[in-house]
Amino acid sequence: MTFDACKRATGSVESARRLMTPRNLTSSRAQAALLAVAGSVLFGALTSACSSPATTTPPPAARLWGDFKPVVSVRELMRDMIDPLADNIFMAVSSVTTKQGTVDSEPKTDEDWQKVRTGAVALAEGIYLLKVPRPFTPPGEDNNITGPDVVELSAAQITEKVERDPVEWNARIEATRNAALAVLELVKKKDASGLWAAGEDLDTTCEACHRSYWYPGENAAFYGRLRERLKKAQLNQPPTTPPAAPQKP
Numbered sequence: 592m593t594f595d596a597c598k599r600a601t602g603s604v605e606s607a608r609r610l611m612t613p614r615n616l617t618s619s620r621a622q623a624a625l626l627a628v629a630g631s632v633l634f635g636a637l638t639s640a641c642s643s644p645a646t647t648t649p650p651p652a653a654r655l656w657g658d659f660k661p662v663v664s665v666r667e668l669m670r671d672m673i674d675p676l677a678d679n680i681f682m683a684v685s686s687v688t689t690k691q692g693t694v695d696s697e698p699k700t701d702e703d704w705q706k707v708r709t710g711a712v713a714l715a716e717g718i719y720l721l722k723v724p725r726p727f728t729p730p731g732e733d734n735n736i737t738g739p740d741v742v743e744l745s746a747a748q749i750t751e752k753v754e755r756d757p758v759e760w761n762a763r764i765e766a767t768r769n770a771a772l773a774v775l776e777l778v779k780k781k782d783a784s785g786l787w788a789a790g791e792d793l794d795t796t797c798e799a800c801h802r803s804y805w806y807p808g809e810n811a812a813f814y815g816r817l818r819e820r821l822k823k824a825q826l827n828q829p830p831t832t833p834p835a836a837p838q839k840p
């Protein structure tokens with residue numbers, strides 16, 4: 592394969608990855624997973640075919656201005672940065688129902704809109720920090736991997752999964768970034784009504800990554816077992832008897 596053909600072919604893998612918008616990703620997770628697998632197989636095949644170009648090419652220019660050094664684990668990055676900033680978006684719209692009726696609230700003032708913009712920019716940029724290798728949990732901590740119904744992966748298992756298929760990990764990062772960019776477009780137009788669906792789209796991308804990497808055991812089979820257990824527990828409960836009438840002294 593010539594070097595140019597290599598470049599064109601790897602470019603098409605890039606566009607396949609870009610096609611994984613949040614909607615595609617969540618409307619069919621299986622499809623996204625397949626795409627990711629196909630992407631990584633194709634990419635692997637292409638990079639090995641491209642590894643010895645016939646002509647000597649100049650070394651690629653440094654792509655970053657400096658080194659990235661992580662400060663915290665993924666868990667802390669989520670808790671102390673990603674999650675609170677996402678709340679700027681999630682909490683920008685709300686609906687409260689009382690006896691008097693339903694009151695919707697949406698951003699109105701410039702200050703309200705700036706808060707949403709802060710969330711969108713911070714998320715679109717900040718989610719890329721997940722590309723910097725870092726531990727998943729703080730030192731001495733791990734995920735919940737004991738008990739009869741284990742749904743979470745250990746930190747070591749998550750690391751292994753990311754390293755085995757970085758294409759999927761990166762696609763999920765891009766999905767969250769795309770959802771944040773969609774919010775930014777709404778901010779520019781001050782389109783408050785669009786924020787309801789955009790917030791849900793964003794949430795779906797967060798959840799899709801969590802389901803794949805953090806608690807993959809929380810699947811249909813898990814919920815089936817949970818329903819069975821609840822049913823059994825209800826059957827075993829003694830029939831409810833009316834409370835005894837208070838005894839006269």
Ligand code: HEC
Nearest residue numbers: 665666669670673674677727728763764767797800804805
């Ligand atoms: C590319 C994957 C990925 C994306 C995208 C992602 N997360 Fe996470 N998140 C994780 C992983 C993995 C963990 C579990 C870390 C661990 O092992 O404890 C996590 C954990 C969390 C936690 C738990 C923190 C704690 O205190 O235990 C919160 C909250 C969270 N994420 C919020 C979000 C929100 C909100 C978004 C979207 C705006 C998001 N995440 C997007 C991978 C992701």
